[in-house]
Amino acid sequence: MSAELTIVIPAKNEAKMLPRLLKSLARQDYEGMAETRVIVADAGSTDGTVEVALSFRDRLRVEVIEGGLPSVGRNAGARLATTPYLLFLDADVELAEPTLLRRALWRMRRRKLHLVTTNIACREGNFFDDLLYAGNNFMQYVGSFLKPFATGMFMLFDREVFWALGGFNEYALFAEDYLLSKGVARARFKIVHGKIFTTNRRFRKLGHGRMVWMFFKTMLHSWNDGYFLRDQGYWEEESI
Template sequence: MTAELTIVIPAKNEAEMLPKLLRSLCRQDYPLMRETQVLVADAGSTDGTVELALGFGDRLAIEVVAGGLPSVGRNVGARLATTKYVLFLDADVELSEPTLLRRAMGAMRRRDLHLATTNIACRHGGFFDDALYMGNNLMQRIGSQLKPFATGMFMLFEREAFWRLGGFNERALFAEDYLLSKGVARDRFRIVKGKVLTTNRRFQKLGHGRMVFMFFQTMAHSWDDDYFFRDRGYWGAG
């Protein structure tokens, strides 16, 4: 069977989290999982991330390529892809349900979608972590009535549509995933039932209050692309 999907995972020093993601990919019941190329775009890891990724070579068609900041790594992987669809995943997520990828791919085909995403939940978070991710999911659904909203944790793109939008803008210093997803036509976007699990390290890094503030600032500047090109301290914090 011919592969139809490429998975791209930007990573740097993700030796603790990346294996959880890769194991969750191994558990997917998507029938072409074994033929699906998994590209880890590594940004110079020094903690064994590369070796751990390659250790999944007996279970996944995995390859490590040179990356950079997430937008750079994602674009590198997308340029190497020849399949109709490309799935971008963050290295610190985990697909919680073995049916998620199969169902997302089915939605892409049936509805001729350009982008599909899913919900987010915290793996071992506290009350505020869970509440903020629930709020994110709610605002994602509400906001998508005006403009699609997806995060880099799970973005399943039709590859040609991805490049028509220009790929991830490598000049963006903040919310490069939202900057891209909001360009997708509303009728070509869906939020697939289910979720990916992630950590609360984003909140630990910046604080709950600041993350909420940045989220609403992003929504408020939806029509101002220049906002995303100014440093918000996201990459330099923590």
């Protein structure tokens, strides 16, 4: 079959986490996986991330390009794509089920959707980590009826719609994924059954209370695009 999907992964100093993601992609039962380009947009890693990514070329069509902040890296990868669909993944996630990609694409095709996401879980988190990710999943569900909400951890886009929306705003300094996803028509947004695993490092870095407060402020400013162009402190000492 001809390629229908391009995967874009922004990364910086993800040599430890990236193998989990790439292994989970190699395990997918999606029949087009062998033809799917996996573009790692590297933002100047110094820990061997590039070498780790390229070591998977015997299992995946991995290539590395120059990246930057996530919006910059995602857009750079998307510009190289010619396929109908784009999948944006964070470098520190892992697809929990080998059927997830196949099922998500099937839903996209059948329902002619513009954006598909899935639920998030924390593999090694504590009670509070699990609680906050459950809250995120609930808000995504609510958003499917009001204003679509998807995170950059897993965003499967129709490529033409992605560019019609302008791609990721490269001037956004906070929640650039939400800023883009809220422009999707509600009827063209779905949450596919399943989940991806991520880490609790965001909570370790900023604390649970601060993360909840940032999420709450995001909801309050959902109609104020200028809010997302101001530094909210999310990228302080972050790997990317």
